[in-house]
Amino acid sequence: MSEPSSAPQTPPSRQLSPNPFIVAAFLLVIGLIGFGGYRASEYQGMQTLRTDAGHRLDLFAAAVDGIVNRYAHIPATIQLNEEVLNVMHKPRSAASVLAANRFLQRLNGHIGSIAIFVVDERGIVLASSNWDHPDDSFIGEDLSFRSYYLDGLAGRVGRHFAIGITRSEPGYFVSHPIRDGERVVGVAVIKISLGQLDKAWELLGAPALIADGNGVVILSSVPEWRYTALNPLPLDTLVDIKMSRLYNDGLIGDFPVRIDEAMGPEGQIVHMNLRQHPPRSRQDIAGSYLVHGRPLTELGWRLQIFSDLRPVRAQAFGHAALASVATGFVLLLLLVVAQRRRIIGQKLEAKTLLEQANAQLESKVARRTKALTDTNARLRKEVTERLQAEQTLRAAQDELVQAAKLAVLGQLAAGITHELAQPLGAMRTLSGNAIEFMKRGNLPTVEQNLGIIARLADQMGRIITPLKTFARKSPAIPAPADLAHAVGAALFLLDQRLAKADITVINRCEAGRDIAWCDQNRLEQVLINLIRNAADAMADAAHRELLIEAGPGEAGNIELSIADSGSGLPENGQLFEPFFTTKPAGEGLGLGLAISRDIVREFGGDLRAENRPAGGARFILQLPAAPKEKP
The missing domain is CATH 3.30.450.20 (PAS domain)
Structure with missing residues (x-):
């Protein structure tokens, strides 16, 4: 058996099919030739059309000039007539008016215009060629609004098209001033028919x-x-x-x-x-x-x-079709010859080109695959490092929050000890008395003392419970939180400090009105930090007032504001930057506000600050509202 030939076999369909790019190029050439023939024929036709239109315009312009300007000089000669001058001087003289009317009538009958009339300085027609036509006579008409009258009165020749106000007949009006020496005493007007x-x-x-x-x-x-x-x-x-x-x-x-x-x-x-x-x-x-x-x-x-333009374009289309057919015939002959030679060359070069293309493709695929693998490895490493960094950052932030809580508890220890010392002393005294009364058999007094001891124990529990909740280290879990309860807990923990600083607290938060979606424990930490900062800012103020308000904000959020009457905020814009503080050295690290804003942003809210117009600063907490429960 003979080995199969390694030479590629060209499909019959390819041997008989012309190159589509060549065909497209030939069609493009045919189209361009046809378009060029069309444009050339159209240009030639347009030039001929322009020349013909110019001749016709010249002919018609001469006809218009002959019709309209033939009698345009008549108004200039009217002022030479004595009857016209007499009527301008004696407008109320019936004889003068009649003589002027008959002169204008004869003149108009001789030249064949629509009407000739004269107007006084006020724009009233004194004499007219159609004076004996009572239905459409111009006598007595007020033409002071007409442009040709105003031009004549100004000493200029007026030329205007207008429609008559008497018979609504269009005409071309030519006016000329009537002078008596240097003075314009009237206007002579001729109305030329355009029929x-x-x-x-x-x-x-x-x-x-x-x-x-x-x-x-x-x-x-x-x-x-x-x-x-x-x-x-x-x-x-x-x-x-x-x-x-x-x-x-x-x-x-x-x-x-x-x-x-x-x-x-x-x-x-x-x-x-x-x-x-x-x-x-x-x-x-x-x-x-x-x-x-x-x-x-x-x-x-x-x-x-x-x-x-339809005849011009029709002729251009005919020339374009003729040029396209002639070009197509020539190109078809060239296509047959070139296609035969190209097929022979393609058979010899096909194998070499195919092998080169395969080799280049395999090399390119290998390089791209290696580059993609390396890139994926780097991306996975970067993702892992970023996740670890994020976890470390969150852990550090939680530790800072917990440390800040414990620092607050340490500062509040003295006040809490004082609050617990009184109930403990009272409980010790009442318990001793209860023993003595029990020995004496006075059980009602013993029962009364035990009831007082129970109430004192509940009071101590109410003091200790917020401290336990505040000091607990727990992850931030958003839940519905009543802003009034969170503000109340923060004020309770800072009550002794605010009272010692002689600060008047105005709390306008109402229980059950504003419910936010956040972690109440973290929110209390933020409120304690903001209230402490406000107290520090009012240390040197003559009037110390802390105002806390809550209400609906923009886009369905809830806004909680804490305002003080202190010295206000600095204008350098570094308030929320880490380690920036306005307190003296040793009294703060400058992390409280930065951590507070990060905590609020974890809830989907934000923290911003501004100076109050009346003095002092205001910190505004924007918190998402808790979703409404479905009925």
Whole structure:
């Protein structure tokens, strides 16, 4: 039998399948070529569209200028007429007014404007070309609010679009001051019809609009756009429009899209719904449009034209498809040749590459495994050391707490001896008397003496029991603890010291009201330490008062505060640091507050300190509230 060949056999599927990366690269190239063709065609089409739009804007701007400015010089010549000057000097003369009216009527009939009229200094129309039309005559109208009147009265030429207040007919108003020497005695105004501009929209062959100096559309081939603001109007502009009634108190709507006022010669592309009346086809309803603008400087207007981009993009898509197909055909030929050569090279290099990859992988796995093993060993060692350090720290802390308890008991020994000496002496005397009365047979007196001895024994038990509980060394086990009982036990142990120091104690804790979740024995140790510190702080104070309060705090906690009238706290912020103390040398190690805060934090609470506004210090214990019992 012949040995099996060690050369790897290439699967048939791999021999027939092209490299996916090559295919992806070819597809990417085809896509880029197609995209480039699209962008190039679109750019060329946009340039052509911009050039065409510029020609159409120039043509329409010339038409607008010819329609509007043809009679703009008329108001300047009106002041040369004697009838007009007479009516300005004699406004109440019927003959002067009639002569001025007939002159303006003849002039208006000759040029074909909507109306020509003159206004006095108060803004009242004195004479008008439509004086003989009683329904819509301008005679007597107050136009003092109009912008063109204010410009003329100020000695300037006014040019404004406005809607008439009589017939609500839009028009272009041109005003000129009427002077008598250096003085302006009135204003001559001509209202030019803009109806011919509606017939000129066909010159553009695309949706278009004209906006005035406020950015409000005053003329448009799309009726829905009229009297809309291309951009949100400032408040002061809205106020001026309201006062001048340029648009006859009409509501100024919002343009369907935001138009950039500072657009350059490249224009602006917008996406919007354009409604044609009547609609020419279904494609006229929506699409993308290239907006070009041209300022009409003399009129203070701006002409905007919206060129449809759909033909440009359709042509660009066609060019992109053609470029992609041609590129794909060329790349497909190159792919076939390159794939054949690549398959041969891959068969020769496959084994070598595979062996190298396996060797590198095995080496890397070995290094990673060793590094991971070493890291795990170090972590286990560090965890063990930290657990031991934590246990040692807790044991040391417990020993410090117990030592502090015993130190307190030692300091309280004299007071406790005094408290126990009196009941013991009384018990000795009463027991001796009871023996004598028993010998005499006076049993009622003996019974009375024994009852007094029992009460004295109970009193001694009440003195000793808190000492036994306080001195007991036990682990901290949280449980419901009545703050009033803990405060009472601490005050009992320090009663002699507080009385000797002449300290007035105000305890506002009520039994059964504030129940905390902590170890009561440890809490009493903290309270004794804080009360002793407060007593030491009030040693040199003229007024010595200790105030203890408890109540609900933030986030459902219970706060217990111990306030004194001493000298207050230092401002260096080292109060809770170990071995920091404000007491004289030899009277403290500076560990009491640090240990107390650690004890409280074991309960899930905290200890903080602050100076009282009235003087002295306040220590606040934040303790978790005991969970409420389920009914």
